[in-house]
Amino acid sequence: MSFLWEDKIRVVEPYTPGEQPQKNNVIKLNTNENPYGPSDEIKKIINNLSADDFRKYPDPTSESLVSELAAFHNVDKSRVFVGVGSDDVLAVSFLTFFNSDKPILFADITYSFYPVWADLFKVPYKVCKLDDDFRIKTEDYLTDNGGVIIANPNAPTGIYFDKSEIIKILEYNKSSIVIIDEAYIDFAEDGSSCIDLIDRYDNLLITRTFSKSRSLAGLRIGYAIGNEALIKYMNDVKYSFNSYTMNYAALTLGSAVIKDNDYFENVISKIKATRERFSQELQDRGFKVLPSSTNFVFACHEKYSAEEIFNAAKKKQIYFRFFKQSRIDNFLRITIGKDEEMDEVIRFLDSYIK
Amino acid sequence: MSFLWEDKIRVVEPYTPGEQPQKNNVIKLNTNENPYGPSDEIKKIINNLSADDFRKYPDPTSESLVSELAAFHNVDKSRVFVGVGSDDVLAVSFLTFFNSDKPILFADITYSFYPVWADLFKVPYKVCKLDDDFRIKTEDYLTDNGGVIIANPNAPTGIYFDKSEIIKILEYNKSSIVIIDEAYIDFAEDGSSCIDLIDRYDNLLITRTFSKSRSLAGLRIGYAIGNEALIKYMNDVKYSFNSYTMNYAALTLGSAVIKDNDYFENVISKIKATRERFSQELQDRGFKVLPSSTNFVFACHEKYSAEEIFNAAKKKQIYFRFFKQSRIDNFLRITIGKDEEMDEVIRFLDSYIK
Numbered sequence: 285m286s287f288l289w290e291d292k293i294r295v296v297e298p299y300t301p302g303e304q305p306q307k308n309n310v311i312k313l314n315t316n317e318n319p320y321g322p323s324d325e326i327k328k329i330i331n332n333l334s335a336d337d338f339r340k341y342p343d344p345t346s347e348s349l350v351s352e353l354a355a356f357h358n359v360d361k362s363r364v365f366v367g368v369g370s371d372d373v374l375a376v377s378f379l380t381f382f383n384s385d386k387p388i389l390f391a392d393i394t395y396s397f398y399p400v401w402a403d404l405f406k407v408p409y410k411v412c413k414l415d416d417d418f419r420i421k422t423e424d425y426l427t428d429n430g431g432v433i434i435a436n437p438n439a440p441t442g443i444y445f446d447k448s449e450i451i452k453i454l455e456y457n458k459s460s461i462v463i464i465d466e467a468y469i470d471f472a473e474d475g476s477s478c479i480d481l482i483d484r485y486d487n488l489l490i491t492r493t494f495s496k497s498r499s500l501a502g503l504r505i506g507y508a509i510g511n512e513a514l515i516k517y518m519n520d521v522k523y524s525f526n527s528y529t530m531n532y533a534a535l536t537l538g539s540a541v542i543k544d545n546d547y548f549e550n551v552i553s554k555i556k557a558t559r560e561r562f563s564q565e566l567q568d569r570g571f572k573v574l575p576s577s578t579n580f581v582f583a584c585h586e587k588y589s590a591e592e593i594f595n596a597a598k599k600k601q602i603y604f605r606f607f608k609q610s611r612i613d614n615f616l617r618i619t620i621g622k623d624e625e626m627d628e629v630i631r632f633l634d635s636y637i638k
Numbered sequence: 639m640s641f642l643w644e645d646k647i648r649v650v651e652p653y654t655p656g657e658q659p660q661k662n663n664v665i666k667l668n669t670n671e672n673p674y675g676p677s678d679e680i681k682k683i684i685n686n687l688s689a690d691d692f693r694k695y696p697d698p699t700s701e702s703l704v705s706e707l708a709a710f711h712n713v714d715k716s717r718v719f720v721g722v723g724s725d726d727v728l729a730v731s732f733l734t735f736f737n738s739d740k741p742i743l744f745a746d747i748t749y750s751f752y753p754v755w756a757d758l759f760k761v762p763y764k765v766c767k768l769d770d771d772f773r774i775k776t777e778d779y780l781t782d783n784g785g786v787i788i789a790n791p792n793a794p795t796g797i798y799f800d801k802s803e804i805i806k807i808l809e810y811n812k813s814s815i816v817i818i819d820e821a822y823i824d825f826a827e828d829g830s831s832c833i834d835l836i837d838r839y840d841n842l843l844i845t846r847t848f849s850k851s852r853s854l855a856g857l858r859i860g861y862a863i864g865n866e867a868l869i870k871y872m873n874d875v876k877y878s879f880n881s882y883t884m885n886y887a888a889l890t891l892g893s894a895v896i897k898d899n900d901y902f903e904n905v906i907s908k909i910k911a912t913r914e915r916f917s918q919e920l921q922d923r924g925f926k927v928l929p930s931s932t933n934f935v936f937a938c939h940e941k942y943s944a945e946e947i948f949n950a951a952k953k954k955q956i957y958f959r960f961f962k963q964s965r966i967d968n969f970l971r972i973t974i975g976k977d978e979e980m981d982e983v984i985r986f987l988d989s990y991i992k
Contacts, residue, residue: 287867288813289841292738292784298877301698317694327689335681338856338891340671341849344655368722371880379758384646404733404878430646459642487643495695502692502886513641523652524758526725532856533887537692 299400302605311628313619314603316439316468316580318499320554320622322537323547329540330533337532344527349535352542353507357479362512365519366538368529370467370493370506374433375401377489377508380521381461382407384430391420393612395435395465407431414441418574422449426456435465437472440607440617442576444472447481454485461514463489470497470552471559472577479509486511496579497552498541505530505538555579555620562618562626569633584615588637600632653754656959665982667973668957670793670822670934672853674908674976676891677901683894684887691886698881703889706896707861711833716866719873720892722883724821724847724860728787729755731843731862734875735815736761738784745774747966749789749819761785768795772928776803780810789819791826794961794971796930798826801835808839815868817843824851824906825913826931833863840865850933851906852895859884859892909933909974916972916980923987938969942991954986 302315322330346366354361367373378401382388387410390398402409412424418441425432432453437444454462462485464478469492479490489510495501508518522529530538541548563573563581571583584590594606594616605617620626656669676684700720708715721727732755736742741764744752756763766778772795779786786807791798808816816839818832823846833844843864849855862872876883884892895902917927917935925937938944948960948970959971974980 287840289735289815292735292814293871294734294737294875295871296874296878298874299881301695301877301881304695304697306697306701312694315695319693321690321693326692330687330689330692331685333684333687333887335684336675338680338684339673339675339853340666341655341658341669341855342858343658343660347660368880368883368885371882375879380648381643381646383648400878404875460646461643486641499693501695501882504696504882504885517647517649520650520652521648521758523655524650524754525729526722527653527655528725528855528858529722531722531858531885531888533687534885 294404296404297400299397303603305603310601310603311621311625312603313621313625313629314605315501316496316578316619317501318496318551318555318579319620319625320499320551322499322541323544325544325547326537326541329537333533333536341528342530342532342535344523346530346535348539349505349530352539356542356545357509359479359482359509360512363482363509363515365508365515365522366530367506367522369495369504370465370491371397372504372529373491373506373508374463374465376518376522376525377463377491378402378405378407380518381463381489381514382431386428386430388431388433389425389429390433391438393418393438393441393609395439396607398433418443420445420449422452425453429457429460431460431463432457433463433465435467436478437468437577439468439578440580440582440605440612440615441574442578442580442582443574444476444577447476447478450478451481454481454488458487461487461489463491465491467491467493468496468578471556471579476577482510486513489514494538494541498548499551500537500541503534503537505534558623558626559620562620565630569637580617580619582615582617585637590614590616593636596636597632602629602632648758650758651754653751657957659957664955664957665975665979666957667975667979667983668959669855670850670932670973671855672850672905672909672933673974673979674853674905676853676895677898679898679901680891680895683891687887687890695882696884696886696889698877700884700889702893703859703884706893710896711863713833713836713863714866717836717863717869719862719869719876720884721860721876723849723858724819724845725751726858726883727845727860727862728817728819730872730876730879731817731845732756732759732761734872735817735843735868736785740782740784742785742787743779743783744787745792747772747792747795747963749793750961752787772797774799774803776806779807783811783814785814785817786811787817787819789821790832791822791931793822793932794934794936794959794966794969795928796932796934796936797928798830798931801830801832804832805835808835808842812841815841815843817845819845821845821847822850822932825910825933830931836864840867843868848892848895852902853905854891854895857888857891859888912977912980913974916974919984923991934971934973936969936971939991944968944970947990950990951986956983956986
């Protein structure tokens with residue numbers, strides 16, 4: 285069927301999010317959620333949300349949330365932007381910062397939303413091939429461009445890219461915006477974030493999310509930190525798209541969770557410990573596991589096909605993520621769940637790999 | 639200060655939302671919120687939200703909410719799109735449907751976000767002047783264009799545009815998308831919505847919001863209803879911008895509120911009754927009041943300046959909306975609050991207009 289108005293449509297190939305099975309009793313290790321729920325403190329706040337406050341528009345400036353984030357990261361409030369998950373923050377960033385005829389640069393194997401945003405906003409792009417160990421080659425980014433975006437740690441590989449290399453890229457690209465997508469940085473080593481570089485580089489934007497380390501994927505909060513001029517331009521675009529993006533629940537719970545830092549540190553430690561143990565268990569069973577600085581591992585088996593393991597696991601209600609994409613189509617991305625969930629995965633693998 | 643990267647920025651003049659004073663004890667009649675909070679039923683659901691469900695990504699398809707809306711409007715689920723307030727829905731609509739070199743058409747006096755979205759996405763537009771009674775002239779829209787958007791009832795005028803005139807516009811514009819923004823339609827007469835026309839016109843999109851009649855501005859829910867092909871194109875764009883826009887609270891409460899229709903009908907009746915009484919009170923005091931089909935009135939006084947009344951009211955903690963815009967810069971837009979709030983407004987006016 286065709287319509288008389290079809291020539292006026294923006295036709296795009298959308299991003300495909302990981303499956304969200306609506307049934308219970310699944311081991312869901314496909315979207316890098318945090319297996320530990322919000323703290324008891326947060327639960328209390330959830331159950332005391334004021335119904336009457338839903339009647340009014342939320343604060344469009346998200347002042348309470350922005351202030352808590354600014355205090356947490358020890359930056360001025362003018363350097364913080366908040367949005368509906370880091371996807372919203374990144375979409376706004378692409379729209380705000382990538383408006384050049386020159387291509388923006390990102391890796392061939394990275395967050396698969398980058399080319400989707402580029403296509404949506406008609407931003408030209410060039411993919412830079414990771415090396416054979418799935419590492420970024422710095423020199424690929426030392427070339428004229430319309431902008432740079434690097435996920436660090438990278439997804440789905442889990443690999444951390446050294447900060448000294450990012451500095452080289454920032455130094456070269458002073459006339460482009462460089463976005464470092466730090467969705468998973470809380471699972472890397474302390475001090476590996478680039479947030480402390482925003483004073484030195486006015487072209488640097490860091491993006492973050494509450495969906496992984498902060499156990500609040502269902503609340504949809506992401507944020508960006510950068511020079512106040514960058515944040516101002518982003519806010520102008522945000523206010524030109526939707527003034528009130530953060531609902532009352534997100535503002536209230538989001539502000540509280542930042543103050544709840546001990547719980548969060550504890551959860552991260554547990555996940556890192558499980559990750560190390562699980563990585564070893566996989567290696568003991570013939571898997572090659574890339575070094576992970578995230579809450580997932582990216583692994584391939586020397587003999588068994590990733591797609592077949594993926595399908596067999598799904599039949600047992602265990603969900604991994606599999607990307608049918610050149611160079612990584614024999615890898616599985618497995619979120620780190622609770623210890624008992626990973627034990628169940630190991631039992632499944634032991635029965636599959638005889 | 640200037641930056642080396644500034645040539646790559648999308649520089650826009652953002653929309654300015656109505657003020658959201660964070661203090662209590664104000665009479666807030668500036669953003670057309672509903673003075674009656676959510677029902678007791680909804681309050682119960684709010685206080686029983688499951689904290690653990692915030693850990694997981696929400697359903698990206700918003701199935702529960704979409705199903706309830708489809709059932710309520712008696713349309714197929716494939717004809718419903720949901721977003722973070724109708725601003726989000728409209729932003730996605732502009733991006734999806736207005737991609738022509740020909741100008742889109744909208745009124746000179748209407749929702750002031752339309753030109754902002756057009757500028758953001760570089761959509762050419764032509765404003766069509768309302769007549770001297772602030773009514774739409776149908777013939778202005780019977781001309782070659784890149785799309786049409788009409789707020790009905792219109793804001794800030796509050797005036798309803800007859801459905802038979804919209805049909806003429808739809809008939810003429812079969813090769814453009816025509817958006818009817820029905821944010822305020824629940825305060826107009828029964829049967830005045832254009833939703834029943836979607837079977838006849840595959841180029842018609844209706845947008846709606848939970849922020850006015852449904853008392854949930856703080857939850858951020860809007861939706862669109864139209865031909866399944868339109869909705870599919872919008873969803874492709876939405877999934878190319880942000881897969882998970884609706885958080886767990888919005889999905890859970892949004893679905894429940896649709897079922898809570900008796901409460902909602904009752905609230906609307908009360909607001910309409912207050913509107914009629916208040917309009918009369920204003921007229922008794924020398925105001926000209928445009929006929930309102932919304933939850934606000936648009937009024938100008940024969941002797942006193944709107945801007946001065948606006949400022950004087952604000953000093954008394956009464957917030958109206960004033961637009962410093964040609965043709966309407968002697969009008970006040972006053973949201974219909976509770977009866978006691980409108981009585982307070984009348985007392986203020988009586989003291990001001992001596």
